Amino acid sequence: MAQAEQYQDLLAKIDSSKMPAHIAIIMDGNGRWASARNLPRTAGHKAGAEALRRTVEICREIELPVLSVYAFSTENWLRPMEEVRFLMRLFIEYLHNEVALMNRQNIRLGFLGDRTGLPDPVRKALAEAQAATAANDKMLLNIAVNYGGRDELVRAIRKISSMIDKDKLSSTDIDEQLVADCLDTSGKPDPDLIIRPSGESRISNFLLWQSAYAELYFTKTLWPDFTKRDLLTALLDYQGRKRRFGKTQEQIAKD
Ligand code: FPP
Numbered sequence: 481m482a483q484a485e486q487y488q489d490l491l492a493k494i495d496s497s498k499m500p501a502h503i504a505i506i507m508d509g510n511g512r513w514a515s516a517r518n519l520p521r522t523a524g525h526k527a528g529a530e531a532l533r534r535t536v537e538i539c540r541e542i543e544l545p546v547l548s549v550y551a552f553s554t555e556n557w558l559r560p561m562e563e564v565r566f567l568m569r570l571f572i573e574y575l576h577n578e579v580a581l582m583n584r585q586n587i588r589l590g591f592l593g594d595r596t597g598l599p600d601p602v603r604k605a606l607a608e609a610q611a612a613t614a615a616n617d618k619m620l621l622n623i624a625v626n627y628g629g630r631d632e633l634v635r636a637i638r639k640i641s642s643m644i645d646k647d648k649l650s651s652t653d654i655d656e657q658l659v660a661d662c663l664d665t666s667g668k669p670d671p672d673l674i675i676r677p678s679g680e681s682r683i684s685n686f687l688l689w690q691s692a693y694a695e696l697y698f699t700k701t702l703w704p705d706f707t708k709r710d711l712l713t714a715l716l717d718y719q720g721r722k723r724r725f726g727k728t729q730e731q732i733a734k735d
Pocket of ligand 1: 507511528530532551556
C-alpha cells in the first residue's frame with residue numbers, strides 16, 4: 481500500500497483567522513503528465529480525477545466553505561472528439577462514484593457553466609448528483625463544465641436584457657450586485673485564491689468577473705501530481721499576502 485502522504489506539519493502552520501472562503505482551481509497539465517509517461521492523454525485525465533479526489537478531501541479537512549474546479553471550458557469542445565467523449569464519460573463516472581463520499585463528508589455539489597450545451601447523460605448525472613447532495617452544508621464543490629467566463633457574462637447580460645424587455649427592470653437599476661446575482665456563482669463568495677498548476681500563468685476565461693480581487697497562485701506541478709501538500713503550500717502562500725482591495729496599507733491597518 482502506498483505510504484500515506486504526510487502533511488500535518490503544513491496543517492499546523494495554517495492561520496485559522498485567515499482562511500479563504502472560496503478557492504478555485506484551474507486543473508491543468510493532464511496531457512503533459514501523460515506524455516511524459518508515454519501514456520495516452522486519457523490516462524492523464526484519469527490521474528487528474530484522482531488529484532481532484534485528494535484535493536476535495538484536504539479542502540474538507542481544512543473546512544473550506546467553497547471549492548470550484550475548472551473541468552471543461554467552452555473552448556475545450558475544439559479538442560479531438562475522442563478526448564471530449566472520454567472526458568464526458570469520466571465526468572459521469574466521477575459524479576456517480578463520488579456521491580456517497582460527498583454525502584459522508586457533507587459536501588454539496590454545484591455546477592458552473594451552460595448546462596444546455598451538455599450531452600443529456602452528463603446533464604442527468606449532474607442533476608442527480610446535485611439532488612443527492614442538496615442537503616449537505618459543510619462545503620460546496622462547484623464543478624465547471626462547459627464553462628467560460630465570457631459566456632457566463634453573455635448569459636447574465638441576456639437575463640438582464642430579458643427583464644428590461646419585460647418591463648421588470650430599468651437600465652438604471654443595473655449595478656454590480658445585479659450582475660453578480662445573474663452569474664452562475666450567484667449568492668456565493670468570490671474566489672479569494674485561484675490556483676493554476678502546470679506552469680501556465682493565465683486565467684483562461686475562468687471566473688473573469690469573480691476574480692477581480694482574487695490572489696493568484698501558479699505552480700509548475702502538473703495537476704495529476706498535485707497533492708494535499710501542494711494545496712496547503714498554496715494556502716500558506718495566500719495567508720502571507722497583503723490584500724488591500726484598492727485601499728492603502730494604512731487604511732487596512734486601521735480597519
Ligand atoms: C486540462 O489539462 C484539463 C482538462 C481539459 C480536463 C480536466 C479534467 C480533469 C482534471 C478530470 C477530472 C475532473 C472531473 C470533474 C472528474 P490538459 O489536458 O489541457 O493538459 P495539457 O495542457 O498538459 O495538455
